[in-house]
Every structure is written in C-alpha cells, then in structure tokens.
Amino acid sequence: MLVIPRNTRFDETAIIHDGDVIIGANCTVDYGIFGRKVIIGDKTEINGDVVAEELRMGAWCKVKGNAISKGDAFIGEFSSINGRLTVYGDLEIGRNVKIERGFEAKGLITIQDPLPVIVFIFLFLLELLRLGKLEEAEKLFDEELINPINIPDNSKVSLELIQTDYDAIFEESKVLGNVRARDVRTFSTELFGSITGRNIVIDSSTVHGAVKGRKVYIINQSYVFGHIHANEVFMEKGCVVEGSIIGKRGVWIKDKVEIYDRVGEVEIQKDVSESISRDRG
Incomplete structure (x- = not known):
C-alpha cells in the first residue's frame, strides 16, 4: 500500500x-x-x-x-x-x-x-x-x-503523477499530483490533482480535480472541485461537488453513508513490513 x-x-x-x-x-x-x-x-x-x-x-x-x-x-x-x-x-x-x-x-x-x-x-x-x-x-x-x-515497489511519484499498482491512503496531508492507484482513501487531506482508481473514499478532504472510479464515496463535509464519474456515487449531505456527477448505476445522497467496501481498512504496519522485506529480500 x-x-x-x-x-x-x-x-x-x-x-x-x-x-x-x-x-x-x-x-x-x-x-x-x-x-x-x-x-x-x-x-x-x-x-x-x-x-x-x-x-x-x-x-x-x-x-x-x-x-x-x-x-x-x-x-x-x-x-x-x-x-x-x-x-x-x-x-x-x-x-x-x-x-x-x-x-x-x-x-x-x-x-x-x-x-x-x-x-x-x-x-x-x-x-x-x-x-x-x-x-x-x-x-x-x-x-x-x-x-x-x-x-511500494515500482511506484512513480512526481508533481504531475502519483502512480502505484497498490492501494493508496492519504491522511492529514497536503499532496500534489494526479493519483492513479487501485483503491484510494483520503482523510483530512488536501489533494491538488485528480483521483483514478477502483473504490474511492473522500473523507473530510478537499480534492482539486476530477474523481473517476467504480464506487466513489464522499463523506464528512468533503469538497470536490471537479467532475465525478463512476458506476455508483454515494454522497453525504453537507459535501460539495463543483462539477457534474455521473453515476451509471445511480447517485445516492444521504444524511449518513455507510462504506461497505474496505477501502483503506487494513493494517498499514503489516504492509510496510512486507514492503521492506520485498525491497531488501
């Protein structure tokens, strides 16, 4: 990860x-x-x-x-x-x-x-x-x-692009670059760039760019300054999207959104230790 x-x-x-x-x-x-x-x-x-x-x-x-x-x-x-x-x-x-x-x-x-x-x-x-x-x-x-x-291995991080074959999680950070990853979760983060992935959770965050994925969750007073394109979009009231929202299977706006996909819900330290083993083994 x-x-x-x-x-x-x-x-x-x-x-x-x-x-x-x-x-x-x-x-x-x-x-x-x-x-x-x-x-x-x-x-x-x-x-x-x-x-x-x-x-x-x-x-x-x-x-x-x-x-x-x-x-x-x-x-x-x-x-x-x-x-x-x-x-x-x-x-x-x-x-x-x-x-x-x-x-x-x-x-x-x-x-x-x-x-x-x-x-x-x-x-x-x-x-x-x-x-x-x-x-x-x-x-x-x-x-x-x-x-x-x-x-993790084989990743690219630049001003234009943050790309990995693994999941990505951003927590209480200021990040530059367009994110391309498997599943993506942001928490209390300001991201200057777009997000492309499978399942995406934007939690208490601000994204200055478009968001594209299979399932997109926007929760806890988040802001997205760009378009959203997904199969399914789940959005809590109080969140703001400054762009069009396209959900092929539907767009749900609720008081509270439950996240059933375990996006970012993993033990980070386990991933880190495995990464060290791969890097140096």
Whole structure:
C-alpha cells in the first residue's frame, strides 16, 4: 500500500515529513526527500536532495542531488549521488559508489556492502532480546514501523503523477499530483490533482480535480472541485461537488453513508513490513 501519513507536505521540489520514509525498489521519485529515517530500496531514483536523521540506500540507487544524514548513513554498492554526501555520524559504503561532488563523514568510514535493511533490524532485535532488553526491543519495533511514508515497489511519484499498482491512503496531508492507484482513501487531506482508481473514499478532504472510479464515496463535509464519474456515487449531505456527477448505476445522497467496501481498512504496519522485506529480500 502507498501511504502518505499525517504531517506530510508536498511542495514543488520536496516531500517533507517529520517521521520515517520508506521507498521500495524500482521507484522513481521526482522530489527531494526530507524525513527522520529514510530507507530507499534497490534501483530507485530520487530526483532531488535527501535529508535525513539516518539514511539507508540500497544497491544501484540514484540521488540526483545532495545527500545529508545527521546521523549514520549506509550506501549500497553501485549507487550514485550527483551532489555531495555529508554524514555527521558513521558511514558504511558499498563497492563502486559514485559521488560527484565528494563526501564528508564525521564518524567512522567503512567500505563494504552494507547489510540489507531487514537483516540489520532482525540482528539488532535478536541482540536486544539476548540481553533481556524486552522494552527496548518493543520500542525498536514500534519505531521502525510507526506511521511512515510508504512508497511500494515500482511506484512513480512526481508533481504531475502519483502512480502505484497498490492501494493508496492519504491522511492529514497536503499532496500534489494526479493519483492513479487501485483503491484510494483520503482523510483530512488536501489533494491538488485528480483521483483514478477502483473504490474511492473522500473523507473530510478537499480534492482539486476530477474523481473517476467504480464506487466513489464522499463523506464528512468533503469538497470536490471537479467532475465525478463512476458506476455508483454515494454522497453525504453537507459535501460539495463543483462539477457534474455521473453515476451509471445511480447517485445516492444521504444524511449518513455507510462504506461497505474496505477501502483503506487494513493494517498499514503489516504492509510496510512486507514492503521492506520485498525491497531488501
């Protein structure tokens, strides 16, 4: 699942989040990334700067900007950074890494192929359990998977398009781009772009664009500044659509709309952990 959690902000050049950012393999992100802990899967391209508290890049990654880690950094083999790499902690770097404008590391520099992310977490967790530090182990697990941005494998994120083969959920965020996904749910989000998917729920949100899907639900004082085209449209009173509404099988406007399709009703952390396993396995 593609997850854009609360307190995420898109501007014209960067995605800014106060939590973790996990990007799968074979993705293209036409933004810089600003986050706490940033994990980038193999063969992913970031077209901007990456600024993180801790940075981990897989093999064959490309960063078309500067990379800055305020803590430790792990750079996989055959990766490239078009700008400068600055690391304020330890740097672990793989073979044949290209850094066009040089690098600076304040801590220890180790040249080898870094451990895959999931293996690193697993070994660290085992060591904490061996030492009897159960509470710290639980905190580690919660920290690794708590409310991160999650961009799954083979996704594209740009100013014009947010495209994935998976479901997408946006929560309490400001997002730029036309969304193309399987099922889509927005909650307390302002989206500057259209939405195309199967089942779509617009909840307490504002969408500046058209909405097209099989079933479209508009609830909790939402606004849509565009047309709606679907097989079925379910809309609560108090919502506003500034455009035409086409429902081939019907349009229902009610005081309260019940959502029977489980759009976005999944355990996000489960999807995130599975994504890490796929990215690094």
